[in-house]
Amino acid sequence: MSARRRLATVVAGVATLVLALSGCLYAQIPPVAPDTGRSLAPQTQGVDEALLPYYGQTLAWSDCGSAGFDCTTVTAPRDYADPSAGDLTLSVIRHRATSGEPLGSLLTNPGGPGVSGVDTVRDSLGLVADEALTRSYDVIGFDPRGVGQSTAVTCFDDAGMDRFLYDIPPGARGSDERDAALEQRAADFADACEANSDGILPYISTENAARDMDLLRAVLGDAKLNYLGFSYGSFLGTTYAGLFPERVGRMVLDGGIDPSLPGSESGLAQAVGFENALRAFMADCLTTSECPFSGTVDDAMNDLSNLLARVDARPLAGGDGRQLGADSLVTSIVAALYSDQSWPYLRAALADVQNGDASxxxxxxxxxxxxxDGRYADNTMQALRAYNCIDYPDEGDDDDPALQAALEEQAPVVAPYWIGPDPCAAWPAPPTGTREAITAPGSPPIVVLGTTGDPATPYSEAQALADQLSQGVLVTxxxxxHLAYNKGDSCVNSAVDDYLLAGTVPAEGLRCE
Structure with missing residues (x-):
């Protein structure tokens, strides 16, 4: 019997991207009032009695070692439906507003799922908030449940993660032997996660993380949630809006994700997104003297297909003993396609691989x-698996020939490396998430940013999300x-800042070029 197979879902956090400045115009839409209702006291209005001990807790802030930053921890229930199931801890960092009385707290999430919001705000504040926002808001980063310094998903040690992410399984691609080895690898990983994560795996879901955000809103003293979410962080924000539309303040979702799209279709959309990004890279590469390819874009894409097949058949040895197979080479390509500023590195990588150098x-x-340097800086890749296996429902055991045909037709270069045995088949906790439209009736306007050439969160998903939300406003x-805000484009930044700072809703159909 063939293994259950699924399309890959490639998700990551904020990628550094610098874009050209451009101008834009705004229609005269009435601004959203700053209904933050901020207080020094926890906000417990409308909270279930069983959750009052959590919502009523007082925070103890301490210096984080850098000027302007302080840190705290928040206790949350593992299971909001049954607080008696135990607690977990959320790690939180705050960059205090630098000018005057803050408008309130601005919660942020850099993506993943699994990227540390604490590390991002502490080490790269400029990635999530420009100077205008840091002047006026207390910018809040947090590690969602399961992530980083919060109560974390723990699976393999560094050596185990190397084997999990880089080892090349036996057998030909698509063979029963290879699929069985990949299934065993996924099962071993799942067993390690269950053994080392102290029983939290059933509770590592985006819905619970969104409920944690409402807890954070309350203990920070904000009546409404002001939020700026990136990539997966847009899905987290959308989920919050669906649960608590009346508690949404000013919300911006960069790299919108369609919550109604099944995992298989989302994987297809990403495959096509990265295929198209590869074509854009090739068009640029062919204009340079450093490009390892020649001819037309189609010629270059065909040559890349041949290079991937060659590495798949004969992996390259790295200097540390690891073998670079086609899967790891695709990972390196995907990494570079998050930003056109990384394209020179991709040119160098592919030129070197052609010459037998994997470095x-x-x-x-x-x-x-x-x-x-041989160590894993965080648990992002472990938390990512935990969230995805809970969030995405099982779509069944049968292959979908139509989906496979669409993948091969629309993304022929990446298609052979985009499908495999279901990595969640052996996950110890059953999925609890659903894939359905979220409308958030009664919320104020929610601004959705979409980038036309975004490979990881395709533009079509941002369009779909903005259409679904009862008050969705799309900025293109x-x-x-990947992503649009705070990457050097004045039109995008003005749209976001004007909304978060003054409540000025972007013009319908605003395009920043």
Whole structure:
């Protein structure tokens, strides 16, 4: 019997991207009033009595070691439906507003699922909030449940993660032997996660993380949630809006994700997104003297297919003993396609691989996987699996020939490396998530940003999300790479800042070019 197979879902956090400045115009839409109702006291109005001990807790802030930052922890229930199931801890960082009385708290999430919001705000505040926002808001980063310094999903040690992410399974691609080895690898990983995560796996879901955000809102003293979410963080924000539309303040979702799209269709959309991003890369590459390819874009894509097949058949040895197979090479390609500023590294990696050198490709793959000098800086790749296996419902055991045909037709270069045995088949906790439209009736306007050339969160999903939300407002950035805000485009930044700071709703159909 063939293994249950599913399309890959490639998700990551904020990628650095610098874009050209452009101008834009705003229609005269009445602004959203700053209904934050901020207080120094926890906000417990409308909270279930069983949750009052959590919503009523007082925070003890301490210095984080850098000027302007302080940190705390918040206790949350493992199970909001049954608080007696035990507690977990959320790690929180705050960058205090630098000018005057803050408008309130601005919660942020950099994506993943699994990227540390604490590390991102502490180490790269400029990625999530520009100077205008840091002047006026207390910018809040937090590690969602299961992530980083919060009560974390723990699976393999560093050596185990190397084997899990980089080892090449036996057998030909698509063979029963290879699929069985991949299934065993996924089962071993799941067993380790269950053994080392102290029983939290059933509770690591986006719905619970969204409920944690409402808890954070309350203990921070804000009547409404002001929020700026990126990539997966847009799905987290959308989920919050669906649960608590009346508690939404000013919300911006960059790299919108369609919550109604099944995992298989989302994987297809991402495959097509990265295929198209590869074509954009090739068009640029062919104009440079450093490009390892020649001819037309189609010629270059065909040559890349041949290179991937060659590496699949004969992996390259790295300097540390690891073998670069086609899967790791695809990971390195994907990593570089998050930003056109990384395209020179991708040119170098592919040129070196053609000459038998895997070093730059490994650098890109290691960057994507959070691997630094043989160690893993965080548990992003472990938390990512935990969230996805709970959030995405099982779509069944049968292959979908139509989906496979669409993948091969629309993404022929990446298609052979985009499908495999279901990595969640052996997960110890059953999925509890659903894939359905979220409308958030009664919320104020929610601004959704979509980038036309975004490979990881395709523009079509941002369009769908903005259409689904009862008060969705789409802002389009015409450009390449993942995400739009705070990447150097004045039109996008003005739209976001004017909304978060003054409540000015972007014009319907606003395009930033």
């Amino acid at each position: 730059v490709a490994f650098q890109l793959a290691d960057f994507y996987n959070g691997r630094i 950035y015409v450009g390449e790479g």
